[in-house]
Amino acid sequence: SFEVKIASSGASFMVPKDKTVYEVLSENGVEIMVSCEQGVCGTCLTRVLEGEPDHRDLYLDDAEHAANDQFTPCCSRAKSKTLVLDL
Numbered sequence: 001s002f003e004v005k006i007a008s009s010g011a012s013f014m015v016p017k018d019k020t021v022y023e024v025l026s027e028n029g030v031e032i033m034v035s036c037e038q039g040v041c042g043t044c045l046t047r048v049l050e051g052e053p054d055h056r057d058l059y060l061d062d063a064e065h066a067a068n069d070q071f072t073p074c075c076s077r078a079k080s081k082t083l084v085l086d087l
């Protein structure tokens with residue numbers, strides 16, 4: 001598991017193995033727009049301020065993945081212990 005932190009509110013939530021970042025945020029009242037929920041459409045794209053995403057999408061290209069400043073919370077996860085999201 002890893003932690004996601006909401007930059008605007010300072011709130012943080014643990015993301016367990018069996019849930020997506022999107023699911024955890026949604027359960028805690030942080031709404032993100034999603035469509036495909038499979039990493040294809042880019043609808044859920046969210047800016048990352050700190051931490052290293054574990055990219056699982058097919059939407060961003062290699063250079064965009066390497067920049068680590070955005071990720072797809074419908075399917076991607078974290079390599080670092082914490083991700084700070086620009087939400």
Ligand code: FES
Pocket residue numbers: 033034035036037038039040041042043044045057059072073074075
């Ligand atoms: Fe389509 Fe996340 S909802 S990439």
